[in-house]
Amino acid sequence: NQLILWVFPSQYLQSFFLFTDDAKHLVxxxxxxxxxxxxxxxxxxxxxxxxxxxxxxxxxxxxxxEIPRTFQWLSFYIYDKSVLxxxxxxxxxxxxxxxxxxxxxxxxxxxxxxxxxNSEVQGKVHLELKLNELITDNGSVCxxxxxxxxxxxxxxxxxxxxxDPYATVSLVGPxxxxxxxxxxxxxxxxxxxxxxxxxxxxRSSSYTKxxxxxxxxxxxxxLEVRVDLWNNGNLVQDVFLxxxxxxxxxxxNDSFQxxxxxxxxxxxxKSSKTDDLGSLRLNICYTEDxxxxxxYYTSLRNLLLKSSDVQPISASAAYILxxxxxxxxxxxxxxxxxxxxxxxLVPFVAAVxxxxxxxxxxxxTVFRGNSLATRCVDEMMKIVGKHxxxxxxxxxxDEICESPKPCEIDPIKLREGDNVEINMENLRYYVDKVFRExxxxxxxxxxxxxxxxxxxxxxxxxxxxxxxxxxxxxxSSFVFLRFFAVAVVSPHTxxxxxxxxxxxxxxxxxxxxxxxxxxxxxxSLTKSKLSSFKETFMCEFFKTFQEEKFTESVKKFLDxxxxxxxxxxxxxxxxxxxxxxxxxxxxxxxxRIGKKNFKKRWFCLTSREFxxxxxxxxxxxxxxxxxxxxxxxxxxESSFNKKNMFQVLHGEKPLYIQAxxxxxxSEWIEALCRVTRCxxxxxxxxxxxxxxxxxxLCCKATIENTMGCARCTADVPADTQIEIDGDRETExxxxxxxxxxxxxxxxxxxxxxxxxxxxxxxxxDDYSNFTIEDSVAxxxxxxxxxxxxxxxxxxxxxxxxxRSSSAKYGSEENPIVGKVS
Numbered sequence: 001n002q003l004i005l006w007v008f009p010s011q012y013l014q015s016f017f018l019f020t021d022d023a024k025h026l027v028x029x030x031x032x033x034x035x036x037x038x039x040x041x042x043x044x045x046x047x048x049x050x051x052x053x054x055x056x057x058x059x060x061x062x063x064x065x066e067i068p069r070t071f072q073w074l075s076f077y078i079y080d081k082s083v084l085x086x087x088x089x090x091x092x093x094x095x096x097x098x099x100x101x102x103x104x105x106x107x108x109x110x111x112x113x114x115x116x117x118n119s120e121v122q123g124k125v126h127l128e129l130k131l132n133e134l135i136t137d138n139g140s141v142c143x144x145x146x147x148x149x150x151x152x153x154x155x156x157x158x159x160x161x162x163x164d165p166y167a168t169v170s171l172v173g174p175x176x177x178x179x180x181x182x183x184x185x186x187x188x189x190x191x192x193x194x195x196x197x198x199x200x201x202x203r204s205s206s207y208t209k210x211x212x213x214x215x216x217x218x219x220x221x222x223l224e225v226r227v228d229l230w231n232n233g234n235l236v237q238d239v240f241l242x243x244x245x246x247x248x249x250x251x252x253n254d255s256f257q258x259x260x261x262x263x264x265x266x267x268x269x270k271s272s273k274t275d276d277l278g279s280l281r282l283n284i285c286y287t288e289d290x291x292x293x294x295x296y297y298t299s300l301r302n303l304l305l306k307s308s309d310v311q312p313i314s315a316s317a318a319y320i321l322x323x324x325x326x327x328x329x330x331x332x333x334x335x336x337x338x339x340x341x342x343x344x345l346v347p348f349v350a351a352v353x354x355x356x357x358x359x360x361x362x363x364x365t366v367f368r369g370n371s372l373a374t375r376c377v378d379e380m381m382k383i384v385g386k387h388x389x390x391x392x393x394x395x396x397x398d399e400i401c402e403s404p405k406p407c408e409i410d411p412i413k414l415r416e417g418d419n420v421e422i423n424m425e426n427l428r429y430y431v432d433k434v435f436r437e438x439x440x441x442x443x444x445x446x447x448x449x450x451x452x453x454x455x456x457x458x459x460x461x462x463x464x465x466x467x468x469x470x471x472x473x474x475x476s477s478f479v480f481l482r483f484f485a486v487a488v489v490s491p492h493t494x495x496x497x498x499x500x501x502x503x504x505x506x507x508x509x510x511x512x513x514x515x516x517x518x519x520x521x522x523x524s525l526t527k528s529k530l531s532s533f534k535e536t537f538m539c540e541f542f543k544t545f546q547e548e549k550f551t552e553s554v555k556k557f558l559d560x561x562x563x564x565x566x567x568x569x570x571x572x573x574x575x576x577x578x579x580x581x582x583x584x585x586x587x588x589x590x591x592r593i594g595k596k597n598f599k600k601r602w603f604c605l606t607s608r609e610f611x612x613x614x615x616x617x618x619x620x621x622x623x624x625x626x627x628x629x630x631x632x633x634x635x636x637e638s639s640f641n642k643k644n645m646f647q648v649l650h651g652e653k654p655l656y657i658q659a660x661x662x663x664x665x666s667e668w669i670e671a672l673c674r675v676t677r678c679x680x681x682x683x684x685x686x687x688x689x690x691x692x693x694x695x696x697l698c699c700k701a702t703i704e705n706t707m708g709c710a711r712c713t714a715d716v717p718a719d720t721q722i723e724i725d726g727d728r729e730t731e732x733x734x735x736x737x738x739x740x741x742x743x744x745x746x747x748x749x750x751x752x753x754x755x756x757x758x759x760x761x762x763x764x765d766d767y768s769n770f771t772i773e774d775s776v777a778x779x780x781x782x783x784x785x786x787x788x789x790x791x792x793x794x795x796x797x798x799x800x801x802x803r804s805s806s807a808k809y810g811s812e813e814n815p816i817v818g819k820v821s
Contacts, residue, residue, distance in 0.1 A: 031055060033081035034090070036280070038063060040071040041122030042156040045663040049500035050081050062493065068666040069154075072097055072122060072261055076280060078112060089115045091277040100286035105327060108284075112277035119264040121242030123154040123189070125167070125227055128257040129246065131201065143201040145171060145248065147225060148194075149182060153259075155189040155229065155241055162187045162641050163231040165241060170226045171199040171248075184232045187641045201248065223248040229262060240265065285330070289731045296795050297730040300788045303781075304338060304733065308347035313355055315777035317785055318348060321733060322372045323770050324740040324747070329375060334732040336379040341724040346448070349376050350455040355771075357459055363467040366460050367477045374482075377452060381483050382494075384446045389487050389494050391576050392441040396433050397491045400508060401501050402617075405430075407508040409537050424541060430508070431515040438484055438516070439553045442560030453479065453562035472558045473521070479561060480520025480554075489513035498581045518542060519550055576607040579671045581664070585612060586640070586656040598642075598658060605671055610648065624650050631683040631712050632672040634665075639690035639697055648672065649686060656690065686712050737789045744786055747772075751779035 034057040037047040045065065051057035073094045080088040091112030095103065113119075128148040135141055147169050155165055164186050170179040178199055185191035201223065225248060229241035242262025250256070307316035314323075318335055325331040339345040353373040360366055367374050405426040408414055414423075453475045460474035489509050491497040501509060518538075584598045601612040601621070610629065611620035628650045635645040635656060644665040648655040659665035676682070685708030689697035696702075699709035737744065747770055754775035772778055 035079050035081055037077045037079065039073075039075040039077060040067060040069075040662070041073050041075070041154075042120060043122075043661050045661045049502075049506070052503060065663045066666060067663065069662050074100065074284075076110075076282065077115070078278070078280065091115065093280050093282070094119075095284075100284065101288070103282075104285045105330075106283070107281055109279045109281050111279050114277065118240050120156070121240075121262045121264050122156050123152055123229070123242060124259050124261050125152045125229065125244060126150040126257075126259050127225075127227065127244075127246070128255065129225060129251055130255040131248075131251050145199040145201045145225070145251075146196060147199065147227075148196045149227060150194055151190065151192045152229060153190050155191070157189065157643070158231050158239060162189050162643075163239075163241065164234075165189075165191045166230055166232055167193060168228045168230065169197050170228070171201070171223060172226050173223045189641075189643060190637060221247075221249055227260075285327075289728070289735050290796060290799065291725075291728050291731045292792075292795055292799070294727050296792065297727055297734070300734060300785075300792070301338070301342075301726070301730050303784055303788065304335070304730070305342050305344050308344060308351050310777065310781065312773040312777070313348075313351040314771045314773045315781050316351075317781055319352065319372065319771075320744075320747070320778070320781060320785065321736060324743040325736055326740075328370070328372060331733075331736060332372070332375045332379050334729040334736075336376050337383065337724045338726055338729040338733070340380065340383065340448075341726045341729070345376070345380060346451045346455060349373060349380070349452055350459065352376065353456055354459050357463040360463065363460075363464040363470040364473070366464075366470055366474050367456065374478075377456070377478050378482055380452060381449060381478065384448050385483060386494070387576065387578075388441070388444050388446055388449070389483075389496060390578065391444045392437050393434070393484070393487055393491075394496050394577050396430075396437055397488070397496050397509075399433075400430055400512075401491070401497055401505055404505050404508060406504075407511055409511070409541055410535070411537065413507075424544075427508070427511055427515075427541065428544060430512050431519075434488065434512055434516060435519055435550070435553075438480075438520075439557040442557055445561045449479075450561055450563060453558075457558075457562045471562075472555060475558045475562050476520050476554065479558070481517050484520070485513045485517045488516060495579065514538065515541070519545070520554055578605045578607060578675060579668065580604040580616075581668075582616075583660065583664075583668075584658040586658075598640075603657070603668075605668075605675065607675060610672065622655075624648065624655070626675055627679060629672065629676045629679060630681055631686050632669055632676065633686050633688065633712060634669065636689045636698065639692070647686075649683060654690075683708065683712055686710060734789060734792050737785060738793070741786070741789065744782055744789075748779060748782040748786065751775040751782065 031053045032055075033050050033052045034054060035048050035050045036059055037044045039045065046063050048059045048061050051059065073096060075092055075094040077092045078090040080090055082088060092115050093110040093112060095110075126149075128146075128150065130146040130148075132144045132146055133141060134144050149167055149169060152165065152167075155163055157163065164184055165188070166184040167182045168179055169182070170177060180197045182193045182195045185193070225246045226243060228243045231239040231241055233239060243265060244260040244262060246260070303317045304321075307313070307318035310316035313319055318339075321335060322328050322331045336345060339348055352371075353367070356367070356369075356371045356373040367377075406418060406423050407427040407430065408418060409420055409424050409427060411420065414420060456474045456478070457471045461471040464470045487494045487496060489506075489512075491509070492500050500506075515538075581603060582600060583603050585601050585603075587597050587599060601614065602616045602618070603610070603612045604620070606626075608626055610624045610626065612622055613620050629648060630651075631649040633647055633649070635647045637643055637645065639645070640656070642658050644659045644662050646657055646659070646665055646669050648657065657668070659668055687696050687698050687708045688710050691697075691704050694702055696704075696706070696709070701709070750770070751772060752775075754772065
């Protein structure tokens with residue numbers, strides 16, 4: 001039986017630390033307003049906020065997103081913001097996908113490169129090449145090159161629209177450049193050319209008696225096939241889209257067919273000066289995983305899931321993972337997701353928190369560091385608490401961002417004409433409102449968060465039995481300082497706002513966040529701690545708060561969220577805003593000239609309905625109740641020659657929507673699928689293309705309400721609340737163990753030495769940084785980990801051999817799961 005190993009055809013780019021940190025010495029050499037965009041190839045997926053009046057802007061933003069397609073380049077563009085004209089691109093940083101691993105896990109300064117149309121490429125071309133031997137009428141033999149250009153995929157948009165591509169096919173040598181051209185294909189990023197061109201490779205031989213003609217080696221060595229893609233400019237200059245080169249010598253007498261990634265011109269921007277454009281600092285982490293079938297991970301998964309039962313916890317596989325990784329966060333993200341998926345997170349967090357408390361000497365420093373326990377709780381709150389944040393904070397954050405009031409109370413930063421007393425009143429109004437929403441929100445706190453807080457509270461009280469406040473500070477250090485305060489200052493990161501707030505609103509949110517941290521930090525308003533504030537103006541501001549009223553509210557809230565008692569939700573709960581943003585939808589009716597078109601609309605998804613509006617804050621034009629949505633699926637680009645489209649199937653005609661980029665489309669599909677997962681009438685089949693001109697483009701059926709021809713891909717179990725792929729997370733953990741195999745082996749040697757030699761430790765450098773409480777138990781776990789990793793290595797090697805044996809020169813490799821942060 002042949003062993004077949006599957007690979008998931010999805011990639012995701014995670015930017016927890018894709019830290020568009022700061023730039024310096026940008027040109028033009030005068031104070032400007034700058035922002036930075038993050039692009040997959042030529043497709044913008046994110047942009048930072050605008051930093052005003054600076055030559056060295058500090059962005060300091062983190063991005064996390066999944067990529068639903070393959071890509072060649074990860075690029076960052078620095079723009080000079082313009083009010084009246086088009087924003088000016090100052091320069092860019094482009095990193096090949098293959099080179100991302102070289103920059104992982106550390107900060108790097110990148111010199112900005114000029115933006116040159118000859119280097120701005122994306123997409124791929126499908127070619128079939130063949131060398132034919134021909135016998136002429138007089139009996140001589142010559143060779144003919146046959147180039148069949150089939151199609152292209154993923155060409156860039158030109159000025160926001162699909163391009164009008166054509167290709168030139170050339171046979172190039174030292175003394176020849178034979179060029180031919182395809183027809184122009186209109187308005188498509190995936191043109192189907194299917195054109196064949198013939199080139200004479202060698203002249204007819206005078207040696208007619210030879211049965212076979214051998215091409216001279218030096219001739220073949222110097223010839224290459226070049227395919228250039230262009231956008232037809234009609235009345236303006238044609239735009240270069242990319243090129244590929246294939247040496248004729250690789251063909252010999254074989255027929256050869258493959259996909260080729262388009263490349264920039266070799267002389268794209270070498271002549272341009274790059275020294276004076278400035279530089280950009282980034283922190284990127286890239287990993288690439290090949291996910292095998294679930295049964296391959298059984299041993300590793302079971303070993304990780306029983307971590308909370310291991311005594312001591314430092315001898316468990318999960319804890320060892322965090323010890324050997326250079327950055328604990330690399331281990332925490334997949335570990336928390338895996339334990340969440342299998343309902344094993346709470347006992348594990350309790351076990352590592354207890355170990356953390358053993359090293360804590362003072363009650364006022366409980367859970368204040370970046371330990372494994374605190375990072376696990378942080379990540380758990382981000383995953384589990386998304387809905388809770390939206391229920392609690394979104395309405396008040398919307399009010400602050402959409403109707404901002406001046407709140408600056410720092411005398412140094414006051415603008416001319418500002419009244420500090422009025423600003424203080426405005427700030428107090430906002431702080432009161434945010435604080436009130438938080439302390440009233442305990443009923444909405446997820447049960448899992450309550451269970452974790454309950455464990456932390458009782459562990460802290462047990463560790464410091466003489467301090468009555470420590471049980472509260474153990475919880476407030478997470479829920480106030482690491483959850484609500486962080487969401488207030490960065491609402492766009494937690495999807496509470498679709499866009500970055502402006503500079504003034506960001507400052508207001510920062511002041512509110514500081515206030516919430518102080519009010520929520522147990523004891524901050526007591527014991528004369530006001531005098532310890534670094535900023536005098538904040539000290540004056542907090543003197544207006546009634547100490548007893550706020551401390552009692554915080555105490556009651558912390559009691560509620562750290563209780564294991566069941567909460568009865570309100571039957572009249574308001575709908576929760578889940579996602580909103582601007583996209584394009586295809587007109588449901590017909591225009592005056594009889595042609596359906598696409599219109600820009602503001603879309604809003606709540607827990608009850610999906611609506612679109614002419615503008616934000618206007619009444620909805622069209623509403624679909626969530627219970628009526630039957631399926632949400634991608635739409636083939638060929639339907640309307642538009643990228644990033646998806647369809648919402650409901651009782652009426654499908655609603656066709658175009659997102660602004662591939663990441664946004666994926667996020668909308670995921671959000672809609674998640675909120676409709678319990679709908680009773682979800683479809684099992686759908687049409688991947690549109691119904692146009694009397695038939696479905698996918699299956700050619702002529703009846704509009706006929707059953708779909710493809711199985712729904714977004715079908716999920718009704719009881720799934722957190723979408724986690726356990727196999728993908730286990731593969732990530734396996735990769736981390738593989739990367740850190742040397743440390744695992746050193747730790748194993750150290751445990752063996754301690755177990756055998758009971759005297760003073762020797763060679764402390766080998767293991768002094770590791771926690772070894774029980775050398776025998778730790779050694780046993782390490783041996784299991786190393787054995788499991790070695791078996792998984794064998795499985796991966798078999799897959800790689802199978803993959804490499806079936807791959808042709810120039811062919812596009814099978815996509816695998818990729819992760820960038």
